[in-house]
Amino acid sequence: MATPAAVVRPTRTLRKPLISGDELAKAFTFFFAALIIVVTFALVWQLWIGSSPAKEKFGFRFLTSSLWNPVTDEYGALPFIYGTLLTSFLALLISVPLGVGAAIYLSELASPRLSNTLTFLVELLAAVPSVIFGLIAIFSLVPLMRDYIEPALQNAFGSTPLFSGPAFGVGYLTAGMILAVMTFPFIISVSREALMAVPREQREAALALGATKWESTWQIVLPFAKLGILGSVFLGLARALGETMAVTMVIGNDPAIHASLLAPGYTIAAVIANEFTEASGKMYSSALVELGLVLFALTMLINGVAQLMIVLTTKKGSAKA
Amino acid sequence: MKMKFLASPVLLSFLLAAPVSAQSINAAGATFPAPLYQKWFGEYRAAHPSVSINYQAIGSGGGIKQLTDGTIDFGASDKPMSDQELAAVKVKPLHFPTVLGAVVIVYNVPGLKGTLQLSPASIAGIYLGQINKWSDPKIKAENPSASLPDKPILVVRRSDGSGTSFVFTDYLSQVSPEWKSKVGANSMVSWPTGLGQKGNDGVAGMVKQSPYSIGYVELLYAAQNKMTFASLKNADGKVVTPSLESVTAAAAASKGLDKDFRGSIVNAPGPTSYPISTYTWLLIPSRIPDAGKRKAITDFLAWMLKDGQKDAPGLSYAPLPKPVAAQVEKQIALIK
Numbered sequence: 001m002a003t004p005a006a007v008v009r010p011t012r013t014l015r016k017p018l019i020s021g022d023e024l025a026k027a028f029t030f031f032f033a034a035l036i037i038v039v040t041f042a043l044v045w046q047l048w049i050g051s052s053p054a055k056e057k058f059g060f061r062f063l064t065s066s067l068w069n070p071v072t073d074e075y076g077a078l079p080f081i082y083g084t085l086l087t088s089f090l091a092l093l094i095s096v097p098l099g100v101g102a103a104i105y106l107s108e109l110a111s112p113r114l115s116n117t118l119t120f121l122v123e124l125l126a127a128v129p130s131v132i133f134g135l136i137a138i139f140s141l142v143p144l145m146r147d148y149i150e151p152a153l154q155n156a157f158g159s160t161p162l163f164s165g166p167a168f169g170v171g172y173l174t175a176g177m178i179l180a181v182m183t184f185p186f187i188i189s190v191s192r193e194a195l196m197a198v199p200r201e202q203r204e205a206a207l208a209l210g211a212t213k214w215e216s217t218w219q220i221v222l223p224f225a226k227l228g229i230l231g232s233v234f235l236g237l238a239r240a241l242g243e244t245m246a247v248t249m250v251i252g253n254d255p256a257i258h259a260s261l262l263a264p265g266y267t268i269a270a271v272i273a274n275e276f277t278e279a280s281g282k283m284y285s286s287a288l289v290e291l292g293l294v295l296f297a298l299t300m301l302i303n304g305v306a307q308l309m310i311v312l313t314t315k316k317g318s319a320k321a
Numbered sequence: 322m323k324m325k326f327l328a329s330p331v332l333l334s335f336l337l338a339a340p341v342s343a344q345s346i347n348a349a350g351a352t353f354p355a356p357l358y359q360k361w362f363g364e365y366r367a368a369h370p371s372v373s374i375n376y377q378a379i380g381s382g383g384g385i386k387q388l389t390d391g392t393i394d395f396g397a398s399d400k401p402m403s404d405q406e407l408a409a410v411k412v413k414p415l416h417f418p419t420v421l422g423a424v425v426i427v428y429n430v431p432g433l434k435g436t437l438q439l440s441p442a443s444i445a446g447i448y449l450g451q452i453n454k455w456s457d458p459k460i461k462a463e464n465p466s467a468s469l470p471d472k473p474i475l476v477v478r479r480s481d482g483s484g485t486s487f488v489f490t491d492y493l494s495q496v497s498p499e500w501k502s503k504v505g506a507n508s509m510v511s512w513p514t515g516l517g518q519k520g521n522d523g524v525a526g527m528v529k530q531s532p533y534s535i536g537y538v539e540l541l542y543a544a545q546n547k548m549t550f551a552s553l554k555n556a557d558g559k560v561v562t563p564s565l566e567s568v569t570a571a572a573a574a575s576k577g578l579d580k581d582f583r584g585s586i587v588n589a590p591g592p593t594s595y596p597i598s599t600y601t602w603l604l605i606p607s608r609i610p611d612a613g614k615r616k617a618i619t620d621f622l623a624w625m626l627k628d629g630q631k632d633a634p635g636l637s638y639a640p641l642p643k644p645v646a647a648q649v650e651k652q653i654a655l656i657k
């Protein structure tokens with residue numbers, strides 16, 4: 001009796017060490033996952049602490065005031081929030097139809113060889129640093145906007161305030177255009193993946209029922225890939241909201257709200273990049289940190305809305321099915 | 322849905338080992354005199370291999386901030402520190418003027434021949450947004466023979482806080498009561514009009530490529546980029562072209578700096594004075610406990626005030642007037 005027990009014990013400890021490999025892996029990966037949350041919270045905490053002088057002084061007025069005056073130490077975030085949302089909206093307005101259209105062509109219509117080559121180029125475009133886009137914008141897009149596109153828009157819609165004022169080629173619209181160029185590689189690439197993931201049977205069934213290629217794409221494939229496409233749009237939006245260098249080079253950096261799309265404006269990321277290094281006063285730097293907090297909240301809010309939209313659309317889809 | 326990472330940024334951190342030397346001094350601040358400072362520190366190191374001064378051109382405000390935080394050995398600024406800023410520093414810094422510079426009004430008006438002449442009132446009017454066309458009667462009256470187009474003026478200014486902006490807004494506050502009450506003088510102000518660009522090169526680039534624009538940059542940038550710049554009517558009512566001579570004349574004719582060498586020389590009297598001129602300063606702590614460091618810094622200051630001054634004109638800076646340099650030299654003894 002004693003001998004077998006003595007034999008069993010060491011084998012047991014061999015078979016079951018203190019921590020198994022699986023548990024070790026679980027602990028490690030949990031640590032990495034938890035790190036993401038810790039970093040995010042630390043970030044918010046820092047922004048919260050750093051902005052406390054400005055929060056105490058201005059309160060909610062910070063979000064509604066459009067005064068930005070470092071001389072009198074009065075700060076308001078409204079022109080920056082407006083500029084950030086407007087340029088991102090303009091960017092998506094241009095890049096979503098363009099990006100989704102291109103993705104449909106690449107996944108449904110183009111030959112596999114062409115599709116792969118073009119996709120490779122598109123992904124290359126996504127890897128270009130933003131300051132390069134800014135340089136291209138300043139030397140090519142700005143003169144193009146100033147000399148051709150903006151005068152043409154003014155001729156066509158001159159009576160509306162949306163296109164009023166002098167056309168200098170620098171402003172909300174130009175910033176929106178360069179953001180569109182920067183976001184659409186994301187939209188094309190992710191939308192194409194989503195469209196490619198639609199099962200072949202879906203297309204074949206539609207075609208077998210007598211649908212044309214276009215009808216099958218528009219009525220079957222596209223709704224099937226809706227979630228992925230929506231995801232690509234929000235990925236693009238996230239890039240547009242936080243983009244700094246390219247925007248600051250072409251938006252004109254004017255902390256005021258203008259109705260005209262041709263007028264200069266400002267975004268949150270751009271003002272932080274421009275002014276933080278020289279913000280010597282305590283209130284000044286704290287107001288810039290609070291702008292960072294506002295941008296963070298804005299991104300969270302938009303991501304929340306995106307999640308909600310995804311949940312709602314999937315429910316609707318499954319109810320139909 | 323499986324998201325694909327399109328661009329995975331590769332973070333590379335380069336650890337640059339500092340060269341071993343007996344005395345390594347860190348300084349940071351103004352970008353405007355940076356080309357000259359780099360030359361000075363390089364030359365000084367060639368002559369004194371045991372002393373190396375590292376200068377980072379991060380901007381005047383950044384220099385003041387880092388000096389206040391005590392992260393650098395000395396700072397540099399185009400804007401003298403205010404009493405409030407001085408009070409915030411543990412060890413009181415001393416102001417050492419190094420050279421003089423000028424802010425010039427650059428413009429790009431296609432078809433305009435000859436040099437544009439501007440009065441203080443029109444410059445203030447343009448930057449207040451009250452004069453918004455090149456054909457404005459005020460500009461016309463100052464340039465009767467020029468063919469000025471009926472085009473809107475594109476006003477370009479700095480988007481980042483800057484010593485250059487401080488000198489320019491300081492000048493506008495001196496010549497325009499309306500500017501003083503509405504906007505004021507600072508390295509970053511609430512601009513009534515115009516669009517902002519980052520850095521002297523940003524403003525210079527924007528003006529250069531945009532027809533019908535106007536902007537302000539340091540003389541060096543205008544000269545390097547071969548830009549056209551305006552002649553200004555000075556305090557005596559004379560039209561003066563920005564140059565090293567007219568900047569030196571402004572320094573000589575102004576009422577001078579305060580006892581602690583702070584102060585501004587914009588809108589100086591005298592028939593040949595260029596009105597938007599300024600000193601630029603090194604900010605040296607008045608107490609440096611480390612004897613080796615103290616000796617290295619004071620030796621450099623003495624060198625800078627004598628031999629260093631000869632490098633200034635070659636890089637479009639005006640050297641200190643002799644009497645000023647002599648007075649500044651006495652201040653070196655105050656560093657304990």
